[in-house]
Amino acid sequence: MPSNEMIKSTSLDEARRMMEICNACRYCEGYCAVFPAMELRREFTAPDLTYLANLCHNCRDCYYACQFAPPHEFAVNVPEIFADLRVQSYAAYAWPQSFAGLYRRAGTWAALALAGGLALVLVLAVLLQDAGIWAAAHTGEGAFYAVIPKNIMVGVAGAAGLFVLLSLLIGFMRFLKGAPAQAGLRPGLSALADVLTMENLKGGGAGCNFPGEKFSAERRWLHHFVMYGFFAAFAATTVAAFYDHVLGREAPYAYFSLPVILGTLGGTAMVVGCLGLMRQKLAEDKAPAYTDARPMEWGFIWLLLLTSATGLLLLAMRETTMMGVLLAAHLGVVLALFVTLPYGKFVHGVYRFAALIIFAAESKAHKQTKLKLIKSRRE
């Protein structure tokens, strides 16, 4: 059974040492949810520390504010040690457990998945279709299926989608099971509001210290572009599936139809967000960074960018003879993105949501205990 015992004791000891210093100092309590959650504790067990690490979103505000950061002998670097613990916790909660090592090789894994996805789609298209499809333009209802047969497209997407959903759900449940508090519906709604507004990325108002020491709201906006772009693209796929399987109307759809509008907006937002995040990443100060996580971060962001860019390119050129090649390339990249979702940076969103649920539950319980105490003192 996966558990916090899989996390290196040296990382836990280092995180515990830093949290004990922070708990005595408390200078950073307004920056994010980590510090109020830390203040509820006197001791830091492994579940406490992995929970706090997943509550952290690497804004680095506490690093630049810290009088004990390197070169001080205390060497307090909360963003770095929490990033280390986060990656280890992803592996600890991974399903199937035999895939846990993929987080450490996520860059290679993303590249292999991309190559494999492209190869699979191309091989299927070449084997199952007439060679002439590549030279011809295909237009009108069902044009995409002239290149990749419908049953293959639906079968591969369905199998990959189910596996990814199951894997993410099991990881999410494992995280909640190992967490230091019970989840519930109201904390879930509160966490959802936090995710949708990215409240914590405001850093108490001034923004993140990212990519350098200057406060900026840019990182929060770029994350909004990526997240809402992803939601819009997902909604476009869902509406298109409804049109196809329920209404019997096959893609491609008109430029001003709902799936195309959603897909265009989502794809454009993701391209803007990914390029902005890449620019920030190239310019980032390496001192507070956990560099072992970089291949995982780059792998995800590249796949997201390629997915959006090939989707937009396919839309722009779908009536030309390039459609077949672009469709195969787009589907190959989408497949690579899908199969890497549970074993790369994407899980940060899943576990951070779980950590925010625990945070909301703990805060509520703490408030109730405090109110009870005040009441009992008055009586």
Ligand code: SF4
């Ligand atoms: S990061 Fe530094 S300044 Fe902030 S609470 Fe911890 S010890 Fe204090």
Ligand code: SF4
């Ligand atoms: S890096 Fe940001 S989110 Fe993480 S603990 Fe420090 S202030 Fe909080």
